[in-house]
Amino acid sequence: MTTIYREDVTCSVCGHQSETMVIGSTNEFGSSDLDFRPPEMMRSTIPYWLHECPSCGCSADDLADVDPRVPNVVRNPAFRSMRSGLGELSDSARKFRTATFIACELGDYAGAFLRALHEAWVHDDEGDSIRARAVRLDAVDFLHQVHRGGLRVYPEMGADEMVTVDIFRRPASSIAPPGSARRSCRSPARTRSARCSSFSGSCATAGTRAATPWTKSSAGAEWEAGPIVIKVDTHSGNETGRSRLEARVPGVYRATGVANNSSG
Ligand SMILES: [Zn+2]
Numbered sequence: 001m002t003t004i005y006r007e008d009v010t011c012s013v014c015g016h017q018s019e020t021m022v023i024g025s026t027n028e029f030g031s032s033d034l035d036f037r038p039p040e041m042m043r044s045t046i047p048y049w050l051h052e053c054p055s056c057g058c059s060a061d062d063l064a065d066v067d068p069r070v071p072n073v074v075r076n077p078a079f080r081s082m083r084s085g086l087g088e089l090s091d092s093a094r095k096f097r098t099a100t101f102i103a104c105e106l107g108d109y110a111g112a113f114l115r116a117l118h119e120a121w122v123h124d125d126e127g128d129s130i131r132a133r134a135v136r137l138d139a140v141d142f143l144h145q146v147h148r149g150g151l152r153v154y155p156e157m158g159a160d161e162m163v164t165v166d167i168f169r170r171p172a173s174s175i176a177p178p179g180s181a182r183r184s185c186r187s188p189a190r191t192r193s194a195r196c197s198s199f200s201g202s203c204a205t206a207g208t209r210a211a212t213p214w215t216k217s218s219a220g221a222e223w224e225a226g227p228i229v230i231k232v233d234t235h236s237g238n239e240t241g242r243s244r245l246e247a248r249v250p251g252v253y254r255a256t257g258v259a260n261n262s263s264g
Pocket of ligand 1: 011014015055056
């Protein structure tokens with residue numbers, strides 16, 4: 001079972017003391033999703049994964065123990081500007097968005113990727129497919145930055161690629177090709193446009209994406225995002241109704257996976 005308890009925490013950025021909810025214990029029954037979202041009961045503890053200071057707005061695993069560079073990020077006017085644009089987000093989404101910004105400013109693109117992915121899970125639970133789509137595309141950009149630095153997010157071989165496949169395997173209604181993401185960036189809706197205007201400096205480079213052609217047919221679809229080519233065969237040719245997914249990273253890795261089309 002999951003146990004949650006209250007705890008007083010002192011923010012190491014501003015010194016403000018507040019009460020927060022901490023996960024005492026939880027468990028996992030079953031398999032994770034393809035993007036490593038854990039099963040229940042841990043799955044439902046996501047509102048408690050991060051703690052937010054009600055005074056300065058810092059968001060972290062543990063407000064009492066943050067990277068020594070974080071205070072400078074939080075005190076920067078860009079942080080306040082970013083925070084002022086998060087009014088429409090839920091508490092959980094706001095915490096992950098803030099943590100993504102902080103990770104980005106620290107050059108921690110693996111951390112930014114994970115925070116963005118976790119925010120997408122929050123939007124999934126809220127039924128907000130538009131924001132889930134936008135933040136997943138940001139996550140792919142951050143993952144791209146990780147790989148440019150010669151690093152990996154997950155220790156398992158091919159795991160980074162499988163998560164990328166999972167992001168792009170989602171139906172066209174919930175995940176758009178890069179060209180569409182660029183268009184949504186200019187839309188008045190506060191989805192990706194909020195992120196584009198919120199992130200600055202190093203994040204701006206992570207948010208850029210070359211316009212790449214994409215094709216779609218009755219047999220499936222193909223996207224190209226940076227060095228990653230994703231081919232999704234949506235034809236369910238077997239009794240289990242599963243889709244065969246294939247991801248290819250030229251010159252780096254080739255992975256073939258099978259994913260349950262109905263999983264989250
Ligand atoms: Zn604080």
